[in-house]
Amino acid sequence: xxxxxxxxxxxxxxxxxxxxxxxxxxxxxxxxxxxxxxxxxxxxxxxxxxxxxxxxxxxxxxxxxxxxxxxxxxxxxxxxxxxxxxxxxxxxxxxxxxxxxxxxxxxxxxxxxxxxxxxxxxx
Numbered sequence: 051x052x053x054x055x056x057x058x059x060x061x062x063x064x065x066x067x068x069x070x071x072x073x074x075x076x077x078x079x080x081x082x083x084x085x086x087x088x089x090x091x092x093x094x095x096x097x098x099x100x101x102x103x104x105x106x107x108x109x110x111x112x113x114x115x116x117x118x119x120x121x122x123x124x125x126x127x128x129x130x131x132x133x134x135x136x137x138x139x140x141x142x143x144x145x146x147x148x149x150x151x152x153x154x155x156x157x158x159x160x161x162x163x164x165x166x167x168x169x170x171x172x173x
Contacts, residue, residue: 065107065150066158073162073169078104080165100161107150110135111143126153 066074081087081101090098106122109115114135115122123129130138130146138146162169 062144062147062151064111065147065154067151067155070155070158070169073158073167074104076167077158077161077165094164096157096161096164100157103154103157107154110146110150126150 061068077097077100080097081104087094087098087101102121103125106118106125109118110122110130114132115129116132119129126149128149134142159169
């Protein structure tokens with residue numbers, strides 16, 4: 051950040067607001083290593099939505115959307131091209147992290163509520 055500007059309270063590393071990293075970790079513990087969660091259309095609907103959003107965000111930040119571009123665009127409403135990600139600056143990546151966070155955090159909060167995970171970090 052430039053001198054004289056206040057740093058954001060929490061960074062959005064890979065689209066996950068670090069203030070909610072405990073929720074992210076607890077939800078990730080509930081996800082299977084591969085495939086859908088049990089009862090994805092009823093009891094665990096929001097958990098499966100979180101799984102899909104998490105996988106799509108991972109594909110952007112790890113693979114430049116080489117694998118899940120369609121899913122990413124469906125969930126997040128935008129999708130950088132391979133050229134965009136290949137030539138992206140640090141500022142562009144930061145802006146994408148912020149845009150992903152705006153969508154991912156509400157999905158994460160709904161999944162945590164559905165699974166009975168409290169919105170309090172373990173200290």
